[in-house]
Amino acid sequence: MERRSSLRQIINYPVWVICDDAKDDQDDQCIAYALDISESGMLIESFMVIGGQTIKILASATEKKIIEIVGDIVYTDHSVEGKFKVGIRFIGSERENSLFSEKLIEASRLWEADREHIVNTVVS
Secondary structure: OOOOOOOOEEEEEEEEEEEEOOOOOOOEEEEEEEEEEOOOEEEEEEOOOOOOOEEEEEEEOOOOOEEEEEEEEEEEEEOOOOOEEEEEEEOOOHHHHHHHHHHHHHHHHHHHHHHHHHHHHHHO
16 A cells, blocks of 8 residues: 555656765765655665665756755665665655655656657667
8 A cells, every 4th residue: 555645756867865974974975866756755776875864865957957855764675686775755845845856857857858869869
């Protein structure tokens, strides 16, 4: 049974992840893919372990600006392919979370359209 309060949309979009590690002064960083997103959270996938309790997600938006959101890690899974999936619950205001979600969905759709155009141009 689905427990989420908002619908998730598949996006497959690259994001920058910064893990807040309270143990030392240096935060871990990596590139990951946002697999899906809702107004309350997202699922990302990385080839690197994403640790800590709170993480910051940065992404390129459609107006060529960087958007960001902070969230708590609520789920982790390690696959046999060496990938790590991490579920994140946003901890911003409802408006901040919704705006981030909308902008990331829009950016991912434009990015996918650009990728399809490039593939079609190369194949032609």
